Amino acid sequence: MNPQEYQQFYDKVGKVNGWDFSHVKCVSEGVKWDFLNEVTKICTQSDLLLDIGTGGGEALLSIAESLLLLVGIDLSNGMIETAARNAMKSGVSNVRFLQMDAMKLDFPGNFFNVVTCRHSDFCAKEIAKVLVNGGVFLTQQVSEIDKLNIKEAFGRGQALGTQPGTLKNRYMAELSEAGFIDIQLSEYNATEYYQTAEDLIFLLKHTPTIPDFGQNELDYHILHKFIQDHQTEKGIRTNAERFMITARFTGC
Secondary structure, three states: OOHHHHHHHHHHHHHHHHOOOOOOOOOEEEOOHHHHHHHHHHHOOOEEEEEEEEOOOOOHOOHHHHHEEEEEEEEOHHHHHHHHHHHHOOOOOOOOEEEEEOOOOOOOOOOOOOOOOOOOOOOOOOOOOOEEEEEEEEEEEEEEOOHHHHHHHOOOOOOOOOOOOHHHHHHHHHHOOOEEEEEEEEEEEEEEEEEHHHHHHOOOOOOOOOOOOOOEEEEEEEHHHHHHHHOOOEEEEEEEEEEEEEEEOOOO
């Protein structure tokens, strides 16, 4: 999917449910960290945080009490509309949501203490412009072999056929070139068990794992066969491969 196709996809998803997967029943084994916990570990009550690709804002709102001000941006208008509604419902007063392109951050220089990005593209040079000297960037991303058995079953999927490690290597190189130091990489490949077919269908309809899932009736035949082949006592088995990069900006 190209950037325009991603925007169209997330506009559609944002109007339906934002980025809220809280009702999906899924058990994971082998997860090494919780991204939001990692973020709050390095934050103080006086910090300003920018979240790139904030989606429906649920994650950002959940850590609002840990910082002075949080700003979430997303390219998708549908996502930002959902985030604004979620903020209003929450009553949280120190979170703002803006529609903005991550490739062109429209903020003052040296403004944020922390920048985060979860499962969204980013531009290292743009982040360097808005981070204070010594500021920290954290990102969690989906690796190429995530949900591999599902993508192989459908014969298509996000990053299918791309060399494993391509994305992490590109991001780490770009961060180094932009003046970041102390670049740290963590990875895991966890096993996931979706409890019902409905839970798995929700995933496929609300993420770009399988592009255009459900638009062809054949998809449901493939899914039925996939469930038969991968049903276990714990649920329908697949995998979640993630990597996390943390880096500090030198101000140079």
